[in-house]
Amino acid sequence: MSTNIEIMPNASRQSPPDPNPLVVVLAYDGLCTFEFGVAVEVFGLERPEMGPGWYRCAVAAVEPGPLRAAGGVRIVADGGLDLVAAAGTVVVPGWRRGPAPHGLLDALRAAHARGARLLSICSGAFLVAATGLLDGRRATTHWRYADALSAEHPAIEVVRDVLYVDEGDLLTSAGSAAGIDLCLHLVRLDYGASAANTVARRLVVAAHRDGGQAQFIERPVPRAHEAGRFGQVLDGIRQRLGERLTIAGLAARAGMSERTFVRRFKEATGLAPGEWIIRERVACARDLLEASDVPVEEVARLSGFGSPAGLRHHFGGQVGIPPSLYRRRFGRTAA
DNA sequence: ATAAGTAGCCGCCAGA
DNA sequence: TCTCTGGCGGCTACTT
DSSP, rough: OOOEEEEOOOOOOOSSSSSSOOOEEEEETBBOOHHHHHHHHHSOOOOOOOOTTSSEEEEHHHSSOOEEEETEEEESSSHHHHHHHOEEEEEOOOOOOOOOOOTHHHHHHHHHHTOEEEEEEETHHHHHHHHHTTTTTTEOOTTHHHHEEEEEEEEEEESSSSEEOOOSEEEEEEEETTHHHHHHHHHHHHHHHHHHHHHHHHHHHHOOOOSSOOOOSSSOOHHHHHHHHHHHHHHHHHHHHTTTHHHHHHHHHHHHHHHHHHHHHHHHSSSSSSHHHHHHHHHHHHHHHHHOOOOOOHHHHHTTTTHHHHHHHHHHHHHHSOHHHHHHHHSTTTO
C-alpha cells in the first residue's frame, strides 16, 4: 500500500517561532482562475475566529500590463515582485507554459533563499521547476503534465499518483483540486489539525486525512469517458453504501456479467469494485465521525461495514488511526 | 487473536 | 484479424 502524501521525514522545514504569515499568490496573464481561487479561498478569506496570527494574503502581479484570467476576468493585483520579497509563502496557482517574465525566477530564488516556502498547484510546478530549486527533489503536478515535467526537468523526481508532495520548503500539488489538499496540509502544519478542519468544513470539502497512511488514489482523475459511462453506477453504489453489496448484485443491476462489470469498473476508476467500495465506506465513516455524535458501532453500520471490527480494520489501514481517535482529533468537539 | 469459510479479483481462453 | 464479452479456476483477502 502506498500513500497519497509524500512527506520527506528529514525535510528541512525550519519552523520559526514566529513564522511569516504573509501568503503571496502570483497573478499572471492567462491566470488559472480555479487554482487562484483555491489559494485565495484558503489563505485570503477573512477568518476572525482564527485570531490575529492568521495568514495575510496578497496578490502579486509578476508582469506589467493587463492580466487576463480564464473566464474573461481582469486582475488588479496588490503589488508586484516586491510582495514576493516579503512573503513567507509564495503560491503559484497554475502556470501558462513558456518563459518566465523578467526577474520572476530570481525573485522566487531569493525568496526561497531567505526561507520562504514555494507552493505550486497543478501546472504551477513548471514555474517552480524553472527556478532550478526542484532539481534533485521530489515534486508532482497534474497527471496530464507529469511526462512533460519529467522530460523538461530530468533532475526532478516526478512523483505520480499522489495528491501532493511536501518537501518542506517546496510543496507541489497535482491537478487543480489537489491544490485544496495541499493548502489544507499547510494550514495543518502551521496552525494545527483543528484549524485545518475548520477551514475544510467551511469549504465543504473532506477535512484532510491525517495519520501516516492516507487515501491512495491509483489514478487522480478517472478517465473521463469511462467515468462518464460508469458515473451512474458509481453514484448508485454511493447511495447504497450502507447496504450489503455484492459483485453479482451490482453486475446484474448494471446489466452485464460479473466478469465484464469488474473489468469495466477497474477501467473507469482504477480500482477493483471491492477496493473502491471500501474506500468510499471509509470516507463515509470519516464524515460521520467528524460531523455527528453517532456511536462508532452505528457509524460502522451506516457506512456499510458488517461490524465495528471491520470498520476499525479498514479505517486504520487507510487513515492510520482508529475511528475513536479520529473522532477525538477531528470531530465536532475536537479541541 | 486466530482460523475456516466465503467472496472478490484476475489471468486465461473460447466464442461472438 | 481485431475487439469485446463472459465463464472458469485458483489465488488472495475479507468476514465471522
